[in-house]
Amino acid sequence: MKVGFIGAGRMATALAGGLISSGFTSADNVCASDTYESAREKFNQETGADTLTSNITVAEQSDIVILAVKPQQLPGVLQELKGTITHKQLLVSIAAGSPLALFLETLGDSIRVIRVMPNTPCLVKQGASAFARGGKATEDDASLVDSLLSTVGIAVEVPESQLDAVTGLSGSGPAYVYQIIEALSDGGVRMGLPRHIATQLAAQTVKGAAEMVLETGEHPGALKDAVTSPGGTTIAGIHALESGGLRSSLMNAVAAATQRSIELGKKS
């Protein structure tokens, strides 16, 4: 199974790196094209897979073609691939916002296309991805994409109408969590911890709390209550977070990013 990436940037590198290190496919069966030389070099160094300058050659050589250019670059790339992408390849787009209808309108409605929203932790096999299928994509195509994404994290199939919200939550979400980790580390440094220890403790705390939610299946509120002793330290910290509007800020972040995904879809 040959997997080709059109666009060899950050997300393509994360996804390809995860697919190769998980054994889903070998570096020999992966290739990528990019207009930007340093992106090609970085992709090649980090994944061991070949890179080319021609999008058409990558598409011709691949069974699965993953479109990993920015949404604004997608219409030009689709024009270029007209006639090369047929029902023979499975087309996968990871572009935020870009609707399935765009691919069918440009390439014809006989194509097999699946729209995916992954996230960068795919690189360390902790991705959270959702996908929706369109055109003539079959049950087998959906299973293939599900197993491809499942080698680098979790994957769920959703109606296409939910993919903008997925983008606002888990697509962009790693950036929110990095900000939270950075801020927790800053808090530790402010209280006298060395930076490297503060960052390590902050990141492991986020990882551990996330594992607790996923493994116990408990409501996050119940897990929060279990940390919070009456008159103790945690409730003092939680009160400070509530005063700063943490939960409202995170809900607003998901809504703003979802809205932006919708806007990107209208422009493409």
Ligand SMILES: NC(=O)C1=CN([C@@H]2O[C@H](COP(=O)(O)OP(=O)(O)OC[C@H]3O[C@@H](n4cnc5c(N)ncnc54)[C@H](OP(=O)(O)O)[C@@H]3O)[C@@H](O)[C@H]2O)C=CC1
């Ligand atoms: N980064 C993330 O966390 C996530 C990104 N995505 C989606 O993945 C896609 C890629 O994002 P990301 O990896 O961050 O972006 P990058 O900018 O890192 O990667 C895109 C690459 O495609 C290159 N490119 C531009 N035009 C063409 C072309 N005509 N042919 C071939 N290559 C081209 C770009 O070059 P140049 O820089 O010169 O334009 C760039 O190197 C986007 O659509 C984004 O919405 C989805 C989920 C998460």
Ligand SMILES: O=C(O)[C@@H]1CCC=N1
């Ligand atoms: O910021 C972006 O537009 C992309 C899509 C989701 C994550 N990164």
